[in-house]
Amino acid sequence: MSTNSRHLSVHIDRPVAEVYRFASDPANLPRWAPGLGGSVVREDGHWYVETPEGRVRVKFAPDNEYGVLDHEVLTPSGETVYVPLRAIMDGEGSEVIFTLRRSPGMTDAEFERDAGLVGGDLALLKRVLEAGDA
Template sequence: MPTNIPISRSIAIDATPAKVFAFVADPRNLPLWAPGAVKSVEPSGDAWIFHNGDDKSRVVVATSETHGTVDLLFGEGPGVYTRVLPNGTGAEYQFTLFFPEGSPQDALDAQSAVVDEELATVRTHCENQ
């Protein structure tokens, strides 16, 4: 039985799946589209160090261009799972993260709004570059 609450969102993007994948698969782009979560990144062996103010996290970025997946894996906790899909002449970018069971609804709503803003930023960047 699942014990986490998913937040899943997707957005249509008027850019090729390859272009969207290239943008979201590069961890160095995270500060551009998810600045509230990641202020800067640096490589660390087979992983990345994500900095957010005084906090830092070691994150494995697992990608598959063939499957369009870009997963951010944070040690023991649940990760962030994303996928780029073909959608007509463009792409659909899907994004899922998990909150612990029992998380307050206002926290879930606030995070959903942040994810919506981040996805809009991905769309703007991919459509205008």
């Protein structure tokens, strides 16, 4: 079954290594992706985020030199959601690209709502990094 995807991106006026270093640290998620959850803890080698739906486990791709920030979110219901995310060089800055996948049964309104939330998270990531708050 194919899925509908939308690529959302933001240019960040910071070197790609700095963007990758900040965004790949799960402890920083509440600073730039508050829609995912408010608190992050590391227990028994795993990262957990408290969300309105309950506790989720987040697992990022291993450290790499290619800017791959893909991660999996294991939901309280046991579903694993794969999230493609990249930081690529864009001149002296970076572009962060998030691929939003439409879940089966998701309405147009829900997909648009999620796109808005992701866009807000990317804008916040840009503000945090460009302000030097990272």
